[in-house]
Amino acid sequence: MMLSQTEENYLKAIYSLAYANSNNVSTTLISEAIKTKASSVTDMIQKLAEKDLVHYKKYQGVSLTEIGQKIAVEIVRKHRLWEVFLLNKLDYNWDEVHELAEQLEHIKSETLIDKLEAFLEFPTHDPHGDPIPDKEGNIKHHNNTMLSSVETGKSCVVIGIKDSSDPFLKFLDKLQIQLGSILKVISKEPFDNSMLVETTIGSISISNQISKNIFVKNL
C-alpha cells in the first residue's frame, strides 16, 4: 500500500496519541498534533477508514487497525533510526535531530532502513531514550530506568533524556554527559537526593532534578 506523506503523518500521530491515551483518539486531539483544522481531520480519517487503516464510527473517534498500527510502527522505526544516524554520524545535537527525521522518515524504500540499521550497528534506542522497533515491528518497552533510581555502587549507560529543552542539553554538554556515557553511582545524599557520580572526567555531583531526567540502562 502506497501512502502519501500526509497519510503517514496522520497514522503516526494517531499512534502516539493512542499510546498516551489508551482509548479512542478524538478528532480535536489529532488536529492539534497535526496542526490542522478538525474538519480536515474528519476528511482524512474517513479516507483512512476506507483503506482499513483505522476503525472509525462517526463522532466516536478513531483507533488504528492492525495494518494501520503496523505502518505507524514502521514510520516510528524509520524516524528513530534516522535520529541515531544524524546524532552519531553527522554530529548533530540531541535537540536538532527531530525536525530532520520528520522528513527522512518518509523516504520510500524496501531496503534502505534495514541497511541503515546495520550501518548503525543495530541501536536499541534513539537519542531521546525511546526504543527502536525491530524489522518485524516488535518494540521492547523495557522500563527505562532513570539515573535517580540506580543503586549505589552500580554502573549504567546513558540511553536518553526526558527533558529535551535547550538549557538542559547545554548543561549536559558542560558535564560531558552524552549518549553512551558510562556513569557509576558512588554515593547518594539522603538530604536532597543528589548523587555523586563517576564519569570519564571525574566525580561530579548531580542534583535530583537532573538525575530524574536522564534515562539509563543498568550494567
Next chain:
Amino acid sequence: MMLSQTEENYLKAIYSLAYANSNNVSTTLISEAIKTKASSVTDMIQKLAEKDLVHYKKYQGVSLTEIGQKIAVEIVRKHRLWEVFLLNKLDYNWDEVHELAEQLEHIKSETLIDKLEAFLEFPTHDPHGDPIPDKEGNIKHHNNTMLSSVETGKSCVVIGIKDSSDPFLKFLDKLQIQLGSILKVISKEPFDNSMLVETTIGSISISNQISKNIFVKNL
C-alpha cells in the same frame, strides 16, 4: 525561496537537458524527462518564470536564470552526495542508488548536506563519475580519461561510468568492476579495439564499447 519537490525536479531536468543541448530546452523534451504531458510542462514553466527561475518566451522554450541554475546545481550536489553515501556506507550497488537519491535530494535543511559531505570526507565524484559541486556551486569538469585510451602496460583506477543504464551496471557487477577498482591494461587488439585487462579477479577481455564507457584516472 521554498520550492516544492515538483518544482525542484523541473529545474533539475532543465539543467541537465540544457547541459546536453546547449540551447533553449523545449517543452516536449522536458515532458519526456519528467514523464508528464507537454501541457503540464507549459503550466509549470510559466509558474517558474513568474518566480524568475527560468527565462521563458512563448513557443521558444526555456533556459535557467542565474538563481534557477544555482538551485539546480544545489540539487545535483545533494543527489550526488547521497549517492556516494548509499554506495560507500550502506553497501548499495551502482544501479540501485539513483532512485533513492531522487528522493533524498529533496530533504530540506541548511546544514544536512554539508555535514554529510564532511562525513563522506569530501568526495569529488559520484558513483557514475560525475563531479560533485562544492558548497558554492563550483563544478570541476576535469577531463576524465576513458579506459579505452589508457596505454598498454599502464594502470588506472575506475572513477565512474558514462552509460548508467541498468544492463551496463549489471554487466559491470558481473565483472566485479566497481568504483575504485584498479585496472591494468595488458594488451590491446588492433582488430576490434578490445583490450586485455588485469583485475582483482584475473585477466578479462573488454570490448571497445565497454572501455569507452568507463571513466578512469591514470596511475
Next chain:
DNA sequence: ATTTATTTTTAGACTTATCTAAATTATTTT
C-alpha cells in the same frame, strides 16, 4: 508559398489536502 505536420499553449476538468462557515451530534450545566 501553401499546405501539412508537429509542437506548444489554452481551456476546462480532476485529485489531494486544506480551509471557512454552517449544520449536526454529544456533553455539561443548571
Next chain:
DNA sequence: AAAATAATTTAGATAAGTCTAAAAATAAAT
C-alpha cells in the same frame, strides 16, 4: 430534563499539479 456549550461532521471553496481535447503557432514538405 431542558438549555447551553463543546465537539464533530458536512458542504462548498481554494491551491497545486496533473490530464484531455481543442486552438494557436511554428516547422517541414511539397
